[in-house]
Amino acid sequence: GAGVSQSPSNKVTEKGKDVELRCDPISGHTALYWYRQRLGQGLEFLIYFQGNSAPDKSGLPSDRFSAERTGESVSTLTIQRTQQEDSAVYLCASSLGPSQEQYFGPGTRLTVT
Amino acid sequence: KNQVEQSPQSLIILEGKNCTLQCNYTVSPFSNLRWYKQDTGRGPVSLTIMTFSENTKSNGRYTATLDADTKQSSLHITASQLSDSASYICVVIGNDYKLSFGAGTTVTVRA
Numbered sequence: 768g769a770g771v772s773q774s775p776s777n778k779v780t781e782k783g784k785d786v787e788l789r790c791d792p793i794s795g796h797t798a799l800y801w802y803r804q805r806l807g808q809g810l811e812f813l814i815y816f817q818g819n820s821a822p823d824k825s826g827l828p829s830d831r832f833s834a835e836r837t838g839e840s841v842s843t844l845t846i847q848r849t850q851q852e853d854s855a856v857y858l859c860a861s862s863l864g865p866s867q868e869q870y871f872g873p874g875t876r877l878t879v880t
Numbered sequence: 881k882n883q884v885e886q887s888p889q890s891l892i893i894l895e896g897k898n899c900t901l902q903c904n905y906t907v908s909p910f911s912n913l914r915w916y917k918q919d920t921g922r923g924p925v926s927l928t929i930m931t932f933s934e935n936t937k938s939n940g941r942y943t944a945t946l947d948a949d950t951k952q953s954s955l956h957i958t959a960s961q962l963s964d965s966a967s968y969i970c971v972v973i974g975n976d977y978k979l980s981f982g983a984g985t986t987v988t989v990r991a
Contacts, residue, residue, distance in 0.1 A: 771923070808983060809969070809981045809982060809983035809984055810969070810981040811981075812978070812979065812981075815978075823978075858923055858924075860923070866911060866973065868926060868929065869979070870926075871923030871924050871925070873921075873922055873923050874922075874923055876921075
């Protein structure tokens with residue numbers, strides 16, 4: 768399909784392990800965003816990419832969180848030494864440009880046990 | 881304090897009835913306001929987008945209104961259907977790329 772895809776759809780990991788979440792944006796979309804959505808709560812901005820640079824990392828909750836993007840393509844969000852509070856749905860979105868309509872992927876549900 | 885406040889937090893309505901969701905925001909300067917529908921286990925999907933100069937925007941049975949002076953928006957669902965059961969999220973975009981999300985209103989439509 769032509770939408771934003773994310774993998775895995777579900778991830779269960781043990782506390783202390785590292786996880787890597789993947790986002791494939793819509794082809795041609797230069798802007799890419801990561802959000803976190805805890806159960807019953809609103810969306811929380813994590814990081815924004817324009818191309819492969821990240822002008823805004825202000826939403827990353829701690830230095831255990833990092834993200835990178837290859838060109839205007841795939842992005843990975845890495846969480847090191849996962850904690851139970853990291854359990855959430857991680858959503859990725861992409862847009863043609865920074866102020867334009869964002870299209871969301873289905874999310875990755877992360878459960879830290 | 882969140883810059884986008886939505887009410888009610890949740891509501892239950894009977895199929896065929898109408899309902900109105902509220903969104904108050906403090907984001908300034910303001911570029912546009914969007915309403916998203918998020919089905920359980922899915923990513924949000926855009927319903928309407930309004931700039932500060934628009935007062936109303938419709939998408940089928942969904943009608944959004946905006947009062948930029950009072951910084952209020954509403955989403956009206958007409959003749960609700962079971963498939964309208966979802967979370968509805970108000971998103972306000974400032975004069976940069978940043979989105980401010982409301983916590984959402986969970987709508988449950990019952991037969």
